[in-house]
């Protein structure tokens with residue numbers, strides 16, 4: 412049985428924050444949006460909610476969510492009438508104020524410093540955190556509040572477009588950060604944390620978010636203690652769980668089972684930070700809100716799809732973790748597969764989390780078992796370039812000298828459904844390659860009976876087919892390769908790009924994925940988190956392959972640090988009549 416209180420009482424900290432702010436400030440009340448809000452002061456997310464809410468109520472009153480109402484928070488969604496009916500008009504002081512306490516478990520670690528605290532600060536800067544919030548760092552390391560603040564302050568940055576008052580904002584933010592030293596399996600230490608959280612919550616309705624930024628072997632201990640000794644008794648309690656969610660079907664199922672002893676499924680937010688990346692979030696917008704794409708999105712027009720991840724650095728510092736997992740578990744089974752599912756799903760009934768996740772899981776369950784012959788694995792070796800020696804994977808002291816763990820993998824996958832029958836979905840992921848990037852490439856079929864093939868002036872139009880590239884990072888952008896006439900009196904064609912480069916089009920800096928995901932977790936939006944059946948389906952696909960690779964002790968193809976990876980990846984693509992788009996001369 413779950414000892415966490417369920418998230419039924421999910422009154423939005425967000426709306427109650429801003430609505431209480433609006434109500435308590437007469438000068439704001441007298442302005443008008445619809446009666447009284449200066450939209451520019453508010454987090455973009457709460458603007459949307461306020462707009463939606465006021466549409467729902469229709470009389471311009473400032474409203475907040477009742478304890479049982481669910482506001483649909485998809486980017487294009489408007490609350491259903493049912494949800495709207497559950498919205499309550501807030502009168503002055505009519506509703507108890509709420510607060511959010513965020514506990515970063517494992518606060519002394521790499522991820523907390525690098526991503527979580529900076530994302531929380533960015534949300535604070537943008538006005539996206541509720542008026543009443545507290546952040547607690549929790550870990551075994553001995554630290555005072557001042558030491559935590561000092562540590563955190565070193566990793567906070569201001570966006571280029573948001574320098575105004577940044578120093579002041581940082582000071583304010585740091586004052587809301589505290590630290591509690593404790594063991595992850597100590598009820599007593601979580602009881603003390605609970606007392607401290609209560610002091611900060613000051614009798615308000617308390618909502619609690621725990622971010623498990625710790626190694627997976629201690630997830631369950633921490634959840635057990637937080638559940639029994641530090642869950643909220645008046646509001647919601649949610650737990651963000653970082654990957655890895657197990658190493659295979661069996662261990663993942665065991666982890667889910669253990670977590671569910673203490674949590675309901677809707678309290679578990681399994682994070683896949685690739686789903687929080689701007690261009691991944693945009694994938695559905697691109698496809699479902701542009702008439703020109705959706706009709707082409709099938710085997711009829713698409714020859715193959717490629718999901719490519721590469722890093723230009725090795726496993727430096729994380730070899731101990733990595734050797735137990737390898738690149739297939741680290742990147743393919745989660746990040747790339749999640750993107751594939753989003754890419755290939757049928758049109759969901761709505762943008763609701765459950766509708767989207769239902770469609771994704773159907774894709775995953777329609778996938779053909781992966782054949783070992785359709786997979787290439789590699790491992791980087793040391794190389795010297797320009798007088799600099801780059802280490803090989805097994806040069807890391809935390810990695811066994813005879814490790815066969817792949818640091819590179821390429822695979823051909825297939826979705827056995829009517830839309831995608833026969834279309835190769837190629838994945839490629841590697842560390843210590845020549846570049847850092849993540850992209851989705853859609854290669855379209857040839858133009859049948861192409862008129863211009865006969866006089867294209869040297870361009871082989873059977874090879875230069877249209878290609879849509881969604882560059883997730885770096886230099887976020889979307890471009891479409893088209894065949895075009897070279898200006899002039901003759902008839903010569905070349906391939907050019909219709910190019911949407913985000914930095915040229917949008918002046919706003921792109922938020923980090925962790926910002927979006929943290930905000931979603933606070934708002935109770937589950938669309939970008941992994942449901943347990945999605946996770947089961949993802950493991951069901953990869954577990955037999957991983958088992959076979961490991962049982963057969965498959966030797967990876969060695970590739971030099973900083974290279975383009977194993978040659979085997981080209982043969983794999985060629986076997987399916989495909990060329991990797993990222994390696995063509997004209998990318």
Ligand SMILES: NC(=O)C1=CN([C@@H]2O[C@H](COP(=O)(O)OP(=O)(O)OC[C@H]3O[C@@H](n4cnc5c(N)ncnc54)[C@H](OP(=O)(O)O)[C@@H]3O)[C@@H](O)[C@H]2O)C=CC1
Nearest residue numbers: 517519520521522523550551552624625626627653654655
């Ligand atoms: N770092 C990254 O870039 C990414 C990390 N992740 C995942 O996020 C989680 C956290 O990652 P990261 O911050 O790198 O992890 P760390 O290894 O830095 O661990 C976080 C904290 O957990 C505590 N800890 C570490 N090892 C143990 C142990 N064996 N027993 C008990 N406590 C331990 C330490 O705190 P203390 O000793 O003070 O208690 C440490 O500071 C992991 O699940 C990781 O897989 C996911 C994606 C990327």
Ligand SMILES: O=C1O[C@H](COP(=O)(O)O)[C@@H](O)[C@H](O)[C@H]1O
Nearest residue numbers: 654684722741742746849884924
């Ligand atoms: O989950 C992980 O992701 C990072 C890459 O994330 P990015 O946002 O920097 O692209 C990867 O380095 C790490 O090995 C993996 O665990």
